[in-house]
Structure formats: C-alpha cells, structure tokens
Amino acid sequence: MAGQMGGLSGSTTVTIVITDVNDNPPRFPQKMYQFSVSEGAAVGTPVGRVIATDADMGENTDMSYLIIDEGDLFKVTTDVETQEAVVSIKKPLNFESKRIHSVIVEAVNKHVDSRFVDLGSFRDQTIVKVTVWDIDEPPIFLPAEGAVMEVQEDAKVGSLIGVVTARDPDVMNKPVRYERDNSPLA
Numbered sequence: 694m695a696g697q698m699g700g701l702s703g704s705t706t707v708t709i710v711i712t713d714v715n716d717n718p719p720r721f722p723q724k725m726y727q728f729s730v731s732e733g734a735a736v737g738t739p740v741g742r743v744i745a746t747d748a749d750m751g752e753n754t755d756m757s758y759l760i761i762d763e764g765d766l767f768k769v770t771t772d773v774e775t776q777e778a779v780v781s782i783k784k785p786l787n788f789e790s791k792r793i794h795s796v797i798v799e800a801v802n803k804h805v806d807s808r809f810v811d812l813g814s815f816r817d818q819t820i821v822k823v824t825v826w827d828i829d830e831p832p833i834f835l836p837a838e839g840a841v842m843e844v845q846e847d848a849k850v851g852s853l854i855g856v857v858t859a860r861d862p863d864v865m866n867k868p869v870r871y872e873r874d875n876s877p878l879a
C-alpha cells in the first residue's frame with residue numbers, strides 16, 4: 694500500500710548562522726566635544742579622546758579616524774584597545790594668536806560593504822573644540838640670536854654702545870625690565 698513507509702523517520706539539526714553585514718555606519722554620540730589645553734603643552738600631548746559607536750559586530754565596527762580641519766596643529770590617532778580617537782598636539786599652540794580651535798574629526802568604517810553604500814555615507818564627523826589657555830611667557834629678545842656691537846677702546850664711560858630690545862609675548866604686554874647677567878658665558 695502506498696504511503697506506508699513503515700514509520701521510518703530521521704532527524705537532523707540544521708544550524709543557521711546569521712552573519713553580520715556592515716549596514717551601520719559609525720556615529721559620534723555628540724556633534725561637539727570640548728577640551729582645553731595650556732599653550733605651553735608639549736608637542737605630542739593628548740588633548741582629549743572621543744569615540745564613535747557602530748551597531749555592527751566584529752570587523753564591521755572597525756574604523757579609522759582622520760582630521761578634516763586644523764590638521765596642521767593637531768593630529769588624531771586610534772587607540773587600538775578602546776577604538777577611541779586620541780586628539781593630540783602636532784605643533785606648538787599659541788594663546789596670543791588663536792584661543793579656540795575647531796578640530797573636525799571623521800570616523801570611517803574600514804570594511805565597507807558595497808551592497809549598503811546606498812544607505813548613506815559610512816562615515817561621520819564631529820567637532821572637537823580645543824580652548825587654549827594662557828600662560829605667562831618670558832620676554833623674548835629681538836632678534837633672538839642677540840646682537841654684536843662694536844665699541845672703541847677709548848670710548849668714554851657712559852657712552853651709548855647700542856640698543857637691544859625685548860618684548861613680552863603675552864597679551865598684557867607687561868613692561869620688560871633688563872638686568873646684566875654677570876655669569877661667565879658657557
């Protein structure tokens with residue numbers, strides 16, 4: 694008789710593995726971050742850290758950070774442990790010439806899936822505002838190398854040999870006081 698298969702049956706387990714695809718771009722939680730640093734901070738000093746989030750998994754969250762604006766004075770590196778962007782000083786800052794810098798940092802996914810590029814750009818930008826604070830800087834001579842002056846051996850005591858000037862680089866431009874340094878030259 695048809696249909697009588699004697700009740701033989703078997704079963705197997707089918708494992709369905711759902712693999713992640715890169716369909717989520719990196720996103721900075723904030724459009725702006727604020728940090729401050731002294732104008733005397735050394736080149737290489739970290740100014741602050743920001744991080745973009747990514748709703749994907751594994752390598753689909755891998756991202757790199759780059760600087761879009763103010764890249765001459767600041768640089769950004771990626772902390773491989775935390776995936777944070779570390780903004781640091783690339784060139785000395787000067788309070789007297791610029792007090793607030795708007796550093797634009799961009800996060801971009803390393804492995805973009807071409808099937809999802811039409812969902813939009815797989816990158817995001819944020820503004821890192823860096824406020825530079827003033828320090829009291831010593832006066833600087835003009836020219837900085839010093840000056841060579843000639844005087845005749847029979848010059849009278851009190852006669853003018855020449856003029857050197859120094860100025861205070863700070864905004865207050867405090868008066869400069871001169872002293873003779875009697876220590877022997879190195």
Ligand SMILES: [Ca+2]
Nearest residue numbers: 717747749753
């Ligand atoms: Ca992603």
Ligand SMILES: [Ca+2]
Nearest residue numbers: 787788789862
């Ligand atoms: Ca300065």
Ligand SMILES: [Ca+2]
Nearest residue numbers: 827828830863
């Ligand atoms: Ca200063």
